Amino acid sequence: MGSLLREIQERRAKRALDTRKVPEDVVRRIMAAATWAPSCFNNQPWRFIVIESEKALDTVKGYLADGNYWAQKSPFIVLAVTENELDCRLSDTRNYALFDVGLAVESLVLQAVKEGLVAHPIAGFKPVPIKKVLGIPGKYTLITLVILGYPGDESHLNEKHLELEHSERDRKPMEEVVMFNSWTLERPDNQD
Ligand SMILES: Cc1cc2nc3c(=O)[nH]c(=O)nc-3n(C[C@H](O)[C@H](O)[C@H](O)COP(=O)(O)O)c2cc1C
Structure with a gap:
């Protein structure tokens, strides 16, 4: 197996985190990895806010969904922000801002994993108050929070999350999502 695939x-989206601070050089390498992602016309539409002070962490953690209780332990959260006007808007509904932010977030996540961290993007948070309190302009989309931290003990995880922490990985079979040379999956009725 190729090493990158490994x-x-x-x-994986682990939840057992330690509260230990992440050193600044590690933070900087992780953020550098994000900024080296490709983007349409090299527009680099991503804007990141690194949350690492006690005050900023407390603020952001106040707006997590209840199910994301496990993220309260994180010492380092990255907010990913963008706006359609920052990137290519091409024919046939191709708006690339969110796509390019996704590429950057995956680079960030993989570098974090290489540094021995857990890096877990979430959508379970209240974007409007977070934007307001951190001064993010209203027209920007706060698309994800990446919850980071060194792996920690699992005792605070609920039963479901404890099981997920060690469960088999779950992916659709390749045949359901990958086609070769033409569209060979079912097509919705009355579609061109
Ligand atoms: C956009 C996005 C939003 C997610 N939101 C949450 C979330 O709010 N809470 C959570 O515990 N996991 C969240 N996840 C993690 C997914 O549940 C997880 O990636 C998925 O179940 C696959 O598991 P794996 O990443 O370990 O392979 C999110 C992942 C993504 C990419």
Whole structure:
């Protein structure tokens, strides 16, 4: 197996975090990895806010969904922000801002895993108050929070999350999502 695939598979959405601070040089390498992602016309539409002070962490953690209780332990959270006007908007609904932010976030996540961290993107948070309190302009989309930290003990995880921490990985079979040379999956009725 190619080594990159092994490393990609090593990443998983773990939840058992330690509160230990992440050193600044590690933070900087992780953020550098994000900024080296490709983007349409090299527009680099991503904007990141690194949350690492006690005050900023407390603020952001106040707006997590209840199910994301495990993220309260994180010493380092990255907010990913963008806006359609920052990137290519091309024919046939191709708006590339969110796509390019996704590429950057995956680079960030993989570098974090390589540094021995857990890196877990979430959508379970209240974007409007977080934007307001951190001064993010209203028209920007706060698309994800990446919860980071060194692996920690599992005693605070609920039963479901404890099981997920060690469960088999779950992916659709390749045949359901990958086609070769033409569209060979079912097509919705009345579609061109
Ligand atoms: C956009 C996005 C939003 C997610 N939101 C949450 C979340 O709010 N809470 C959570 O515990 N996990 C969240 N996850 C993690 C996914 O549940 C997880 O990636 C998925 O179940 C696959 O598991 P794996 O990453 O370990 O392979 C999110 C992942 C992504 C990419």
